[in-house]
Amino acid sequence: WFLTAIGFAVGWHSRWMGSVLTISIAAWMLVDQQFYSHHVYLLLLLCLLLTLADAGASFSLDSLRGRTKKDVPLWGVTLLKLQLSTMYFFAAVAKVNDDYLSGDVLASFMKMPEWLESPELFATLAIASILTELALAFGLWIVRLQPYIFIFGIGFHLTMSFLLTSTIPLLIFGLLSVGVYPLFLPLGSR
Numbered sequence: 505w506f507l508t509a510i511g512f513a514v515g516w517h518s519r520w521m522g523s524v525l526t527i528s529i530a531a532w533m534l535v536d537q538q539f540y541s542h543h544v545y546l547l548l549l550l551c552l553l554l555t556l557a558d559a560g561a562s563f564s565l566d567s568l569r570g571r572t573k574k575d576v577p578l579w580g581v582t583l584l585k586l587q588l589s590t591m592y593f594f595a596a597v598a599k600v601n602d603d604y605l606s607g608d609v610l611a612s613f614m615k616m617p618e619w620l621e622s623p624e625l626f627a628t629l630a631i632a633s634i635l636t637e638l639a640l641a642f643g644l645w646i647v648r649l650q651p652y653i654f655i656f657g658i659g660f661h662l663t664m665s666f667l668l669t670s671t672i673p674l675l676i677f678g679l680l681s682v683g684v685y686p687l688f689l690p691l692g693s694r
Contacts, residue, residue: 526555557576607630614667
């Protein structure tokens, strides 16, 4: 898994490395059915989409050796962008329930000084997180808002990574999410 991930990241035999990496992740998730993590599922989807879209076509070792075409198909870029927006949208929608809106879910997972803890603060943070995810779902598509949305999204993921108890998985999830942001830039869409 590690070696194929490195090969895929540098674009060495991208299609093969991406295929093996995608199959490895899927097999791990199927074999260990007690294991489920949003960051691994997102990793699986992104690897699959990047492989199908031939992400190693440019800026890769394969392209330096002249073994690929120079452009990536627009449908692949669009699918990656839609995946991220869909993820943010459904993350927000899934949180619209009494438990989350009351702030109880955040209160049980947040690392915060005791003197700051209050039901009102956690309820406010719950609403703010839902609104943030909705803003990210739609704001990434609005070119004039992108610089602000990018900073907002990076700040959101960093904040969640360090305020919630599952620091490493949330940091990985944030890196995977933010890694798709450049595709929303007008240059990334060509």
